[in-house]
Amino acid sequence: MKSKAKVVVVGGGVVGVSALYHLAKKGWSDVVLIERKELTSGSTWHAAGLLPLFNMSYSVGQLHKYAVDLYKKLEEETGQNVGFSVVSNIRLASTKDRMDEYHQYAGVAQTIGVDVKFLTPDQVKEIWPLCRTEDLLGAIQHPEDGYIQPADLTQAMATGARNLGAEIYRNTAVVGMKQTKDGWIVETDKGAIECEHVISCSGNFARQTGKMVGLDIPVIPVEHQYIVTEPHPDIVKRKKDGLPEMGVLRDSDSRWYMREEAGGLILGPYEDGAPACYVDGPSKDSEYELFQEDLDRLAPHIEGAIHRVPAFGEVGVKKVYNGAICYTPDGNPIVGPAWGLKNFWINEGHSFGITAAGGAGWQLAEWIIDGEPTIDMLGVEPRRFGDYATKSYLKEKNEEAYNHVFKVHYPDEEREAARELRTSPCYDRMKALGAVFGQKFGWERPNFFAIDGMEQKDDWSFRRSKWFKAIEQECKNVKENVGLLDMTAFAKCRIKGPGAEEFLDYLVANKLPKKIGRIGLCHALNTKGGVHSEFTIMKEADGSYYLVSAGANQRLDHDWIQKWMPTDGSVQFENLTNSMGVLVVSGPKARELMKRVSRDDFSNENFKWLSAKNIDVGNAPVNAMRVNFVGELGWELHHPIEYQNHIFDRLMEAGKDLGLKPYGIRAMNSLRLEKSYKLVGTELSIEYSPYESGLDRFVHPNKGNFIGLDALNKWREKGFSNQLVTLEVHNIEDADVLGNNPIYDNEKVIGRATGGDFGFRLGKSIALGMVKPEIATPGQKLKIDILGKMYDCTILEESPYDPENNLLRA
CATH class of the missing domain: 3.30.1360.120 (Probable tRNA modification gtpase trme; domain 1)
Structure with a gap:
């Protein structure tokens, strides 16, 4: 076994092997993977091998798209068949809300280049003749989707990695890790390896791996069952007659997936009551492990499957698999750098690990070797959770995330598990005034206040819902009188010391406030010139600054600050968020x-x-x-x-x-859009330069060096691909832009909306969006897709409400 390597990957499932493969593919051959048992002996071996492109997250959607494209090429590269059956994937819809979800998703898919087709019930019947369709509204289909053999896929990437010089050590257990001045020492039961970087891909063992380095990784697995049936004569006959496989069927409203398997069927429900497992970690001998099945728990979904596909009820059960699948509180994986540690990377919490493995490995290799990812990874950032995500919290939230896999993903959804956790002191006062709360980074924040005659509860929709009138009243009161908003959830810190001014000047692209008591809006760029963080910086005293940033990005922003801080003690960081x-x-x-x-x-x-x-x-x-x-x-x-x-x-x-x-926050969103104010993660992103996001007045390339300046200058010389614009959407009926809506010019996609809402002060439906610079001129007429319907829209001047800021300065 080697004693030195550039990177050690811990864990030999499909996720870990993909990380190894992509590092080697990008030119780092001095990389090793350590697996405690055999490759794929964790969750990979019992995975159903589905490759769902469907995901409402812009980040995850891109990871899935890359993976599906990659898997089609692996056999040609490695000589190993990965068992990829491109049979398509059909998602059924029985309700109007479900169709709205599909139309919103189709917009996301359009902006990242994923092909989605809408099907009528009759078209579903043609493709899936065993499916009952009379009570359906329709469906969507991914023609490029299907399923794969997880073990074959893993072995193919392992072969590809070995061919490029990477090494894999099986039956080797990691027993400890120590950070050194220059990197890490990974201790195994067969010796130690010095390395620069460690990637944790340990699946069900994620929390134990994290514990070795002092991290509480927010991952706990949940039991997932699927049923494999005996062959059905109709399916056997179809194959004998040379008819195509019927594809992967998902009845979202009945919460299950189904596909053919050896002449029979596989049914995988996502039921209520599926328990978290391995809460304290698996045993050290765990390998190819399954749990006792519990078919009673699946009964409603089995009935739903028989209703939709009567043939399912006509065959016997061959086997029931009940295995662990890793989850996080929001169901998305965690891929990226660990907080508080240098060169320790997390690639965990993959509930759809077969699909996401390829994309996660790709982006981690980019991040580790080049210093930054190439796509916005905020949706999977490990630092999107904080220390409020305790083991008890994770158990509740991860079980909830599991049973929400097939539930409608409303844009304004606020899930109920583990709530009322972090509350500001005035929480009860606001509740008594009618507040309906949402959650951000564990904090309870008023989304809106119920008005007379309205029940004090939320109402989720892709369209204007019951709270629309409440938001209108709040916005108009702020315009005419005065409003009070609780923003205690802001991330807040103090940076002080003799080196504080020099450090902050290097951290951000804007000039720092010079006078005590002055405030500046400042942006921290990443090393490639994209926008990483936004801070309001107030100079408290000489050598002391108070920084405020988005509450959702507390750990991300504070970790970014601390990782760039000088190590000579000249700068001190104090987290003030909770105080x-x-x-x-x-x-x-x-x-x-x-x-x-x-x-x-x-x-x-x-x-x-x-x-x-x-x-x-x-x-x-x-x-x-x-x-x-x-x-x-x-x-x-x-x-x-x-x-x-x-x-x-x-x-x-x-x-x-x-x-x-x-x-509340929803009124704030409406009000900020009328001012063309930007948010990190939507209008501000590492994928866009600050100039593309309209931050020209906050960037001072001549002030002296700052992080990302060289890359930004090169980007500007090369030219920009996007420009942020403010749009008025015309003839709106009952739905405003939600974000990720494709924008068209002459029937061609030329951009995407980053966010939108109705602006009550202007009386207009407003959207912000990124479009090609050559058409980003006020007055330009375009079209935008909202829930599958095309609307006319017009580019407005920036800040259509009070463009001269006379009200702010009054």
Whole structure:
């Protein structure tokens, strides 16, 4: 066994072998994989081998597309048959909401180049004659989809990796890992290997692997069962007659998949009550392990399968598989760098591991060798979860993620398991005022406030739902009076020390605020010049800065800061997220409200836009920052969290006759779109340069060096492929842009929407989108797809609401 390597991959399932293969394919031949037993002896061996391209995530969709394309070429490259049956995949729809989901997904697919066909019930019957179709609305089909033999696929990639110089050590257990100055020492029961990088691909053992390096990896497997039947005469006859295989059938509303297998059928339901397993990890001897089947749990889905495919009820059961499949709280895998560790990479939590393995290995190789991924990986980022994701939380959320696999994935869905976990002090007060909460990074945040006659509960849809009127009232009140928004979930930190200014100046593309009390909007680019993070930076004192960023990106942003910080002690990082609360007051009467609750001077002359002052609200100390994300006069009130209820009560009491009312995140989204304000993960992405995202005034290439500057300059010389525009969508009826909607010019896709909503101050349906630069001119007429229907749209000038910012500066 080698004693040194560039990379050690831990785990020999399809995910680990793909990572090894892609590293070798990209030119790093000095890489090794360590597997405790035999290749594929974990979850890979009992996987059904399906390759579903369907995924509502832009990130995951691209990983799946790459993998399916790759698997078709592997036999030619390696000489090994991977057993890829390109039989297509059909997803049935029995409800209008399901068809809306398919139309929204088809938009995502169109923007990443995945072929999706819509089928009528009669067309389904032609392809799947054993399927009952009279109660269907329709279906979608992926012609390039199908299934593969997982063991054959893994062995083919192993052969490909070995042919390129990689080595695989089977029956070798990792017993420990130690970080060194230059990398890692991976200790095994057959010796130690020094390496620069470690990739954890250990599947069911993910939590044990993480424990070796002090990580609580948010993965726990869930039991998944599938049934293999005896042959059916009709299927046997079809094969004998030379008819094509009927393809993979998914009855989403009955929550199961089905495909042919050796003349019979495989049925795989995603049922309620499937338990998490290996909560404390498998035993060290675990290999090719299955659990006792529980057919009672599957009974409703078996009945649904017999209804849809009567032939399924006409054959006996040959075998029931019940094995572990890894899950994360949102069902998407975690692929990328670990937090707090250098050169430790996570490739875990793959509930659709056969499909995602190829894409995950591809992007990890890009990330490790070139320093950055080539596609936006936010949807699978390991740092999208925080330390709130305890073992108990994971058990609840992962079981929920499993039973939601086939449920409709609404854009405004808020799942119920493990809720009311992180709450700001004013949570109960807001609830009493009608708040309907959502969750972000474990925090409860008001999505909206129920109005008179409305039940205090959410209503999910791809279209305008019951909360549309509530959002309208909130937006109009912010425009006419004053609104109160809880943004305690913001990520907050302090960067201080003699080297703080120099470090932050290198971290971000904008100039830092020079005067104490001044505020700047600053963007941290990655090394390839894309936008990684957005920070509001306030200079508190010489050598001390207060940074605020998106709550959902707390671990991502704070880990990014700490990984770039100098190691000489000249800069200190202090996480303030849990100790500081934030309440936002915004609207034309915000100044009058602040005058009533504070002794300080809030006049425009004394308290300018983009400045901050330490004030009192009632008797509580507050750092008031004159900024907001909705484009009205207003202040963010940052305060030690223990004073929040005192501040909240003083504001609500003083604002009674000013029309002060609370508002939520959904109203904020509507308001920010009217100002063309951008969000990280939608309009701001590593796939786009800051210039493409319209951040020109926040980038100062002549200020001195900063992360990504060289790459950004080269990108600019080469030319840009995209330009962010604001669109008005015309003749809308009951559905606005949700994001990832394809944008057309002369029936050709020339871009995609990044987000959208109805703008109540403008009275227009607004979308932001990336289009080709040559057509990004105000007045340009285009078309956009919303839930399968084409709408006219027009490019507007940026910030169509108050373009001169007169209200912000009032």
